[in-house]
Amino acid sequence: MRSNYRRHFLYAGILVVVFTLVIQWVLDLSLPLPDIQGSAQSAAIDNLIGQHVWLIAGAGALVLVIMGYSIVAFRARPGDEDEEGDYFHGHSGLEIAWTVIPLIVVTIYGVIGVQVLAQVTAPQDNEMTVEVEGLQWSWRFAYPEHGEFQTVEMVVPVNRPLLLSMSAVDVLHSFWVVEWRVKQDLVPGITTELRVTPTEVGEFQLRCAELCGLRHAYMLADVRVVSQEDFDAWIDEQLE
Amino acid sequence: MLMQLGLTRGLIYQAAGTVLGMVVTMVWRLLAGMPLWDQEVVFVVGGLVGGFAFMWGVGAIDDWLEWCRGKATPLVHGPPRDKPAWTRYFSTDYNHKVIGIQYSVTSLLMLMIGGSFALIFRAELAQADLQFLGMGMYNKLIGLHGWAVIAAILLGVGGMANYLVPLMIGAEDMAFPRLNAFAFWINVPGGLLLLASAFLGGFDAGWTAYPPLSTQGSVGYQFLFLAIYFVGLSSILGSLNLLVTILTMRPKGMDLFRIPIFCWAVLATSLIQLTATQAIGTAFLMGLSERALGMGFFDPEGGGNPILFQHIFWFYSHPAVYVFVLPGLGIISELLPVFSRKPLFGYRWIALSSLAIALVGFLVWGHHMFTSGYSPYLRVPFMVATLLVAVPTGVKFFSWVATMWGGRLRFPTPMLFTLGAISVFLLGGLTGPILATVASDLYLHDTYFVVGHFHATLFGGFVFPFCAAIYFWFPKITGRMYNEALGKLHFYIMTPAFWLMSIGQMTVGTMGMRRRIVDYDPTLGGGLVEARHLETTIAAFLIGLSILIMIYNLVTSAEIGVRAPANPWRSRSPEWQIPSPVPEHSFAAPLQVVGEPYDYGLEEEYVVMDESQAGHAQAH
Numbered sequence: 001m002r003s004n005y006r007r008h009f010l011y012a013g014i015l016v017v018v019f020t021l022v023i024q025w026v027l028d029l030s031l032p033l034p035d036i037q038g039s040a041q042s043a044a045i046d047n048l049i050g051q052h053v054w055l056i057a058g059a060g061a062l063v064l065v066i067m068g069y070s071i072v073a074f075r076a077r078p079g080d081e082d083e084e085g086d087y088f089h090g091h092s093g094l095e096i097a098w099t100v101i102p103l104i105v106v107t108i109y110g111v112i113g114v115q116v117l118a119q120v121t122a123p124q125d126n127e128m129t130v131e132v133e134g135l136q137w138s139w140r141f142a143y144p145e146h147g148e149f150q151t152v153e154m155v156v157p158v159n160r161p162l163l164l165s166m167s168a169v170d171v172l173h174s175f176w177v178v179e180w181r182v183k184q185d186l187v188p189g190i191t192t193e194l195r196v197t198p199t200e201v202g203e204f205q206l207r208c209a210e211l212c213g214l215r216h217a218y219m220l221a222d223v224r225v226v227s228q229e230d231f232d233a234w235i236d237e238q239l240e
Numbered sequence: 241m242l243m244q245l246g247l248t249r250g251l252i253y254q255a256a257g258t259v260l261g262m263v264v265t266m267v268w269r270l271l272a273g274m275p276l277w278d279q280e281v282v283f284v285v286g287g288l289v290g291g292f293a294f295m296w297g298v299g300a301i302d303d304w305l306e307w308c309r310g311k312a313t314p315l316v317h318g319p320p321r322d323k324p325a326w327t328r329y330f331s332t333d334y335n336h337k338v339i340g341i342q343y344s345v346t347s348l349l350m351l352m353i354g355g356s357f358a359l360i361f362r363a364e365l366a367q368a369d370l371q372f373l374g375m376g377m378y379n380k381l382i383g384l385h386g387w388a389v390i391a392a393i394l395l396g397v398g399g400m401a402n403y404l405v406p407l408m409i410g411a412e413d414m415a416f417p418r419l420n421a422f423a424f425w426i427n428v429p430g431g432l433l434l435l436a437s438a439f440l441g442g443f444d445a446g447w448t449a450y451p452p453l454s455t456q457g458s459v460g461y462q463f464l465f466l467a468i469y470f471v472g473l474s475s476i477l478g479s480l481n482l483l484v485t486i487l488t489m490r491p492k493g494m495d496l497f498r499i500p501i502f503c504w505a506v507l508a509t510s511l512i513q514l515t516a517t518q519a520i521g522t523a524f525l526m527g528l529s530e531r532a533l534g535m536g537f538f539d540p541e542g543g544g545n546p547i548l549f550q551h552i553f554w555f556y557s558h559p560a561v562y563v564f565v566l567p568g569l570g571i572i573s574e575l576l577p578v579f580s581r582k583p584l585f586g587y588r589w590i591a592l593s594s595l596a597i598a599l600v601g602f603l604v605w606g607h608h609m610f611t612s613g614y615s616p617y618l619r620v621p622f623m624v625a626t627l628l629v630a631v632p633t634g635v636k637f638f639s640w641v642a643t644m645w646g647g648r649l650r651f652p653t654p655m656l657f658t659l660g661a662i663s664v665f666l667l668g669g670l671t672g673p674i675l676a677t678v679a680s681d682l683y684l685h686d687t688y689f690v691v692g693h694f695h696a697t698l699f700g701g702f703v704f705p706f707c708a709a710i711y712f713w714f715p716k717i718t719g720r721m722y723n724e725a726l727g728k729l730h731f732y733i734m735t736p737a738f739w740l741m742s743i744g745q746m747t748v749g750t751m752g753m754r755r756r757i758v759d760y761d762p763t764l765g766g767g768l769v770e771a772r773h774l775e776t777t778i779a780a781f782l783i784g785l786s787i788l789i790m791i792y793n794l795v796t797s798a799e800i801g802v803r804a805p806a807n808p809w810r811s812r813s814p815e816w817q818i819p820s821p822v823p824e825h826s827f828a829a830p831l832q833v834v835g836e837p838y839d840y841g842l843e844e845e846y847v848v849m850d851e852s853q854a855g856h857a858q859a860h
Contacts (some may be wrong), residue, residue, distance in 0.1 A: 007644070013619035030743050031689075031750040032765055037482040045683050049750075060670050063637050067662060070644035075651070077582075085582030085647030087841035095589045098638040099631060107625040107674065112622055113627075120679050121616070171367035171453040172546060174611060176687060176762075181683040185613050188452055188548060189540020192613040205761070209611075209686040209754050210444050213453055214375050215759035 007128035008073060015065045023064075024057035038179030038225070040161075040197035041120040045181045048116045055109065064194060120182060121195055124161035130154065132166040134173030134186040136213050137205060139221035149238045153222040157231035158201050164194040177223055183209050198225040246331030247428070247583055250298030254429055255295025262286035279459045281533040282637040287466040291429040295319035299332040300425040303418050314419060318484040318824050326796060334417035336824055338405025339424050339716065344710070346424075347395035350431060351703075351736065352787065354388030357381050359784055361756055361758075363407040368762035368770050378445040378758035380460075387434055387464065391471055391563045393698065395427060396706050400567055401506045403713070405482060407822065410831030410847065411489040416481050421662045423477040430470030431608025435462035448557075451538035451549050455530050462531060465524040472517045475563075477691050479510035479517075486510075491847075493833035497588055499674055500813050505570025508594035512566075512601065513557045520556035523549055548679060549616055554605035561694075562601045565665070565701025569636055571709045574657050576640055577838045578811045579655035580647030586639040593632035593639075599628050610681045618679045633669055637662070637810050653727030655811075657708035660735045663701025667742060686756075689749025697807065707734075707790065714794065715808050720801030721820040730786045737782035744776035779838040781827035798843075812846040827855050 032054065037043050063234035076083065131142040132154075141154045156162055166175060168186035175194060179202075184194035208219035226234065242248050265285040266276050297300050303313040315334060319325035328338055329345075361381050364373040373381075402420065406413055414420045437443060441458025454461050486503050526537040527549065536542020538549045577584045584590065606614070606622035640662055649655070671693040674680050684690060707730070714722045749755075751765030752771075762770050809817040814831055815822065829849040837846050 008645075009835060030747050032747070034752050034764075034766075035766070045679050048677065048680045049683070052677065052680060055673060058671040059634075060666060063641055063666050064663065066641040067644060067659065070580075070647065071649060071651075071659070074580075074644065075650050076645050076648040080648055081580070083648050085580055087583065087839075088587040088646070089583035089836075089838065090589070092546075092644075094642065095586050095635065095639070099635055101588075102634040106630050108622050109673060109677065110627050113623055113679060116677075116679040117623075120682070169421050169756065171456070172450055176686075178753070182512040183611050183682055183685060185611050186271075188288065189545065189611045190547070190613055207754060209454070211379070211450075211756040213381065213444065216379070217375065217754075217759045224382055 002222070008069070012066055012069045015069065016061050018154060019061035019065050020054075020058045023061050024054060027053045034178050036179045036200055036202070037176065037181075038198060038202070039181060040183045040199050042179070042199075044116050044119050048112065051112065052109070055105070055203035123163075123195065124197065127161045127163040127195070128157070129163045129165055130156065131187070132164050132167060132175060134166070134175070134208065134212075134219075136171065137208070137219040138213035139208075139219070141221075141236075143235070145226040146235045147239050152222060152236065154206060155209050155224045155226060155231065155234050157228045158198055158200055158225050161195065161197045164196065166194065172210045172214050173208045173212050174218065175206065176209040177204050177206050179204050186209055201225050201227065242538070244331075245327055246298040246300075246643055248330075250294040250428065251427070251432075254290045254294035254432065255294075258286040258290030260286075260293075261289030264289075269502045275340070275615070275851065277698045280462060282530065283410050284462050284466065287433055287463055288591045291426075291433065291466065291470050294429040294432075295422065296427070296616045298425050300422045302332070302419075309689050312623050320802065321857075324793070325601075327667055333423050333756035334413070334432065335824065336402050336406050336414045336417065336420060337826070337837025339414075339420050340399050340401075342399075342424050343395050343402055343427075344399030346427065346431070347392045347399050348386055348791070350392035350395060352791075353638065354385050354434070355784055357385035357388060359780060360835060361385070362777045366774050368760055368773075370560070370759055370838070375758050376444065379446075379756070380438065380442035382756055383443050383446045383449070383464075384434075384438060387468070388431075389698075390447065390560075390564075391427070391431055391434060391467075393702050394475060395469060395510065396702065397563065397567045398427075398474070398824070399407070400502075401482055401509070402478070404424055404719070405485055405506055406489070407826055408503055408813060408828055409486065409490045409494060410814050411485060412825065412827070414481050414488060415484040418826055419477055420481050423474045423481065426470050426474045426477075426663055427746045430467045430474070432467075433470065434467035437461070437467065443503040445810075448550075448553065449524075449527065450553075451527060451530070454527055455538060456789055462528060467526040469521055470526050472521050475502060475513040475517045478770050479513035482506055483508045483514065488562040491831040491833060494831075494847075494860050496798055497591065498833060498837060501573040501584060501587065501590060502567070503569040504591040505566045505573070505594050508598040509566045511561050511595075512563050514858060516563075516602070518556075519552050520560075523556070525554040526552070534652050547609070547809065549608050550612055551605070551614075554608045554850045555602075557607065558605040559598070559601040561697065562597055566597065566699055568661065568705030569665070569710075570594070572640060572661050572707040573643075574813075575641045575658045575712060577811050577840055578813075579651070579658070580644050581840050582643060582647035583836070583840055584639070585642035585645075587838065589635050593635040596632035597629060600632070604629065604676075607676050607681070610678050611685050614718050621773060627673055629676075630669070630673060636667075637666065643667065644786050652711075653722070653724060654708045654712035656728065656731040656735075657704050657709050657711065660731060660738075661700050663700070664696055664704055664735075664738060667739075668695075668697030668700050671696065671746065684749065686754055687749035688755050692745030692747075692749060698831050699738055706729075710790070713815075714797070715804030716815055716819050716820050716822060716834075718798045718801070719804055719810065720797055721804045722801060723795040726789055730790045730793065734783055734786035737786065740777035741783065742774045744779065747772050748832070750774075753828045762774055812840065816848070817845075817847065 133140040141151045166186045168188045173186040203222040206221040206223050262282045265282045269641045306313045306413040383543045437460040440460040442460045445453040515751045529535045536544040538544045590717045603625040607626045831847045835846045
């Protein structure tokens with residue numbers, strides 16, 4: 001049997017490549033991200049998730065194919081009942097290889113991860129501060145740069161970097177607009193910050209993503225991303 | 241008859257102790273000039289006294305009390321003299337095999353209770369909108385499901401370790417048999433307190449019990465905190481016992497790199513349990529005293545910080561994940577060589593990878609907190625540390641497939657569950673790095689994707705291997721074979737159903753559905769979210785059905801199964817070289833190690849009995 005390993009490795013290798021593509025395709029279908037990339041952060045995060053799907057597909061195919069191949073090629077056939085497998089119990093070179101190579105791969109993914117993190121959290125010029133307050137089970141918004149008023153819907157201008165300055169009144173909450181991708185908890189006694197730049201005009205929903213009691217599922221707020229002119233008009237309306 | 245069972249006495253004592261504790265607290269409060277009734281304090285003292293009263297009633301501290309009085313108590317083996325043999329399973333018994341079965345059966349019971357909670361809210365989630373389950377009930381069931389199955393997993397881990405470790409290293413029993421019995425029985429009042437919390441308003445902050453929600457909720461939280469205190473005490477004592485057993489009770493010639501690989505997994509697991517469990521004890525003790533005594537650990541008004549709780553909580557609860565899965569991975573490593581008829585590939589690498597996972601596991605807790613609001617500078621170190629876990633885990637996967645490569649594989653039920661475990665744990669493991677990477681986690685955190693990820697991890701790392709272990713050692717435990725057709729039916733229902741459920745959970749997560757919500761927006765994922773939920777619910781019920789098939793199989797086969805030979809799997813491990821079921825004193829003579837544990841394909845044995853010293857074991 002040992003002499004045939006070269007042939008087995010060849011077949012398994014081809015299957016690993018094929019299955020990497022198949023699994024990647026299946027995962028793309030199974031893990032659908034929201035169609036709308038509503039913020040400057042969305043595309044970077046979606047790309048990062050896409051790169052991780054390739055990692056899942058590649059590593060998954062490697063293990064599943066070799067396992068599946070062994071199940072088929074190395075199964076005990078009728079008449080083999082008393083036969084034992086080939087006797088070998090380790091290979092230091094291989095073990096070192098599959099320690100070092102994954103180490104390199106995760107390092108690469110780590111570096112990519114740090115870069116994307118820096119990109120999606122970087123402070124921007126021209127940031128507009130919105131104060132977000134979470135309480136059981138509603139949201140309040142204030143616009144300190146535009147005057148003294150509070151709203152229950154969030155209205156922001158498109159393509160303007162936002163600095164959300166957030167606090168919780170009672171328990172933990174978490175700010176999450178699916179189309180914007182990023183999220184951040186609100187903590188009583190602490191001000192937390194989230195940077196996001198909405199890039200799509202439209203009406204979205206803010207949902208609380210941290211279990212906060214009875215009506216947590218319904219702790220929602222409307223979010224409207226509008227043009228700068230519409231935003232200015234809305235501000236004027238609020239100040240009246 | 242019922243009154244002769246330690247369990248019955250324990251339950252009566254617990255009920256009486258709880259009432260007594262409550263009454264004494266109230267009288268003391270009255271004498272101290274305080275209002276009679278303060279539910280927080282009264283229930284805490286009642287629960288605590290009740291728990292220890294149970295231990296007294298069940299007889300788990302009898303010998304120690306005798307010692308306090310200066311009397312020696314011999315360690316009596318065998319079934320009780322004046323009662324039927326089955327009663328020993330419901331009373332304090334010092335034999336590790338009895339205790340292992342007590343652990344395992346209790347584990348299955350808790351698994352079914354916890355699973356049933358999940359089926360209730362899965363039924364609710366099959367459709368968007370509110371159906372039959374109220375919002376409050378939903379929020380309580382998710383936490384109860386979480387803790388009930390975690391308790392079940394800890395019990396299952398204890399069951400496998402207690403039954404197998406002494407048999408695998410040829411030890412007469414565990415190092416501290418009385419402590420062993422104590423460590424098992426303390427779980428029972430713990431589990432009862434956990435379930436009883438539901439009657440005191442439950443806990444509605446999920447299993448994580450984050451304050452301030454958990455410090456504001458009903459008094460049910462106090463029973464949760466106490467319950468985990470008891471269960472945690474069991475972990476600490478049990479792991480101490482296992483460490484001492486593995487390190488000091490091996491026969492001559494069995495050096496650490498010659499023990500069956502499952503023992504390495506238990507060694508790594510026990511190191512975590514012995515050193516990390518205190519952290520959740522601390523977190524919950526702080527929560528308990530903030531509620532009962534007004535200490536402001538997590539209350540910003542009192543100078544506290546809610547995020548502090550999360551740090552302490554996850555300092556245990558992340559390593560705890562490795563407590564849940566490492567023994568299961570050990571079972572995989574243990575069973576693959578037997579059914580591949582080939583040596584375990586890279587024994588030392590697999591052994592040391594368990595230790596590596598255990599050690600790195602202590603440095604990654606912050607990956608649960610990327611969005612928590614802690615210092616942003618902490619994010620990258622925790623991300624890097626977490627990604628590193630992939631390396632030793634990868635070593636395991638590659639060594640497993642290399643073990644199968646070139647073997648002569650056969651596929652009875654335990655092997656099927658082993659292969660199922662590898663595939664499911666692979667799904668759980670590979671969906672880890674995407675959550676460990678901060679930027680992608682900012683999207684996926686607190687979504688159903690996380691739910692899919694950790695269910696795959698725990699099914700692959702515990703449920704599938706546990707099933708494999710049950711089928712594999714069933715003949716050794718009962719002396720009878722399980723029903724192979726029913727075993728395969730269980731596998732072929734549970735595995736596809738689990739894949740459907742887990743992928744379904746991940747799908748609705750990437751679509752944008754949050755976790756821990758009773759109702760979801762049906763327009764998510766282009767309106768497909770509801771269909772995925774329906775599939776997930778059906779799959780969950782199929783898993784429940786398959787577990788019932790297993791229970792039926794085990795119960796009937798124990799009665800009418802075909803008599804099992806001593807070694808039906810042709811395993812080299814010591815426990816298969818002795819009769820089935822294992823006699824009261826497992827080994828008639830001390831073991832002698834003459835070979836390697838996994839040298840399938842070689843003639844020479846791993847262990848032989850030193851017949852010249854037969855009878856020595858009992859004399860000891």
